[in-house]
Amino acid sequence: MAIVCVNYHSERHCSELYDTLLTQNDPAWELVIVDNGSGDDRALLDELAARERVRVVRPDNNLGYFNGAQFGVDDLRVGPAAPEWIVVCNPDIRFDDAGFVAHLRRRDADEPLVLAPSVVSPVMGEQNPFMSSVPSRGRTALRTAVLSSHLLGRLAGTYSTAVTGRRRRSIAPTPPTQPEQRIFAPHGSVIVFSRGYFTAGLDVHHERFLYGEEVAVARRCWERGVPVVYDPAARVRHLGHATTGRMPSRELTRRKREGVWFVQRELAHVRRARGAASERATP
Template sequence: MNVIVLATHYHNQEEVLNFLTMLSQLRRPARCQLTVLISDNSRNWSPSSGHLPLSVHVLRPDSNLGYLNGCQWAWANRPMKRVENSVLLITNTDLTFDDSFLERLFELRFSENVGVIAPAVTLPDGEAQNPFLRHRPTAWRLAAYQWLFSGSWGLRVLNSAARIRSSLVRARSKRKSKTSSDVPQRIYAAHGSVFLLREVFLEQGGKIGYGGFLYAEELHIAEQARRLQLDVLFVPELQAIHQGHAVTQQSSLARRAKFKSDSLKFIRRSYYSGNAPADGSTLVATEP
């Protein structure tokens, strides 16, 4: 099996190099071919990965495409045109995978209708980020969030609410024993920090790139799978820790609010409207 890692670089070369080092140290089955494609969104990568026992290709788009669109661009411009028996690992570079991540991936068997795999992603404090969404959000809920993000005040409110919720979740998890099942579960959406796309997703026309920028990417991938009648599967056996060093924090609060509002607008127009295109396709967005 070929594992193709898709990631982006945006003024964070040290983090990306640490990520590549981590990948090179994962235990790999002999038949595992690991290739890394990096979209150099900030266009200032200096070659420093040649010493790693990995096949790494740094590709440079003309502008900052963001996370998911950058990964799509790297995949579309990959140097190897024929890639068979492969899985795409789309990931942030502030993650650390369990040493046995690749071994477990090779041992698992999935049905043909599984298009997206969601690993068990946790923050350093133990808070789980997957399952990201178990059920599809309503159009009203998306419209409400889009309205909240119409100004930076809404983002402040939701950030405060998220911090409170996170504290409650951590406190509750300390009081309760672990009862979550290790059995894979079908969910609506995987957390965007890392997910895997199987060949069936691409072969049936699933689109990686989308018309938003930096946000709501989880919903886009979930909706693509939904249109193709493919499952999103949460697999607790595949484990990763998300450090949360978000590159998005380099943008101002007002710009992040606008990115979120525009991305949700795209999701509503593409997947919740009667006039949406059949495949959810649209022009790929770049940094405004």
């Protein structure tokens, strides 16, 4: 299994992520850190690169989240010798469950599949399933309207953390014994791709610098018939905002707005395609 972690001024988080991997019962993992930009703690990444099962790769410029992830995926072996599973994640993910790697390796990695693990945040509670189904037009239109203004965007972020986060934290995480569930989109902080996903010709390229990655993956899977599955027995912890918290607030709002426009367009495409398929199937 390979973990592709995309770093932006979060070297200490990368180091702590690595420490949680050392607790895994199954040592069949490697960590690839894509350094989109180091801060004052760049030396920490250099120290990590000298450790067993760790590589640090540095693109020529900041590629953003999923394009940075694709840079890391390209650095891995391809074909039959490729890792069985590739986990794309932020640096603020923690693999506290010592059985995470072993759990994944019990699955068939040659089946094209995307897994959404249980992602528990101390701020936002359980974050998967991110989208159980395609959201309504009204929901995405409201999000677009809110982010049309920098001030409204900041207020919405504060509200989401204070109110939505409190509500979601009050809901107990899904027990690991609960059955798996087919969903539309996984939470983007950590997404698990099978080897079969890549051998089927799919990738993780994203046309945006940041945001909307979940829906890009969801549309790709929907068009190709690749299942997206919420697996509550695969469990991680998400600290939240380690990277985006370092971006200037106006730039962050602009990136969110661009991401929401992208999501709105992609969801509209899926709705139209589903409607056309339904009409064709109607006698």
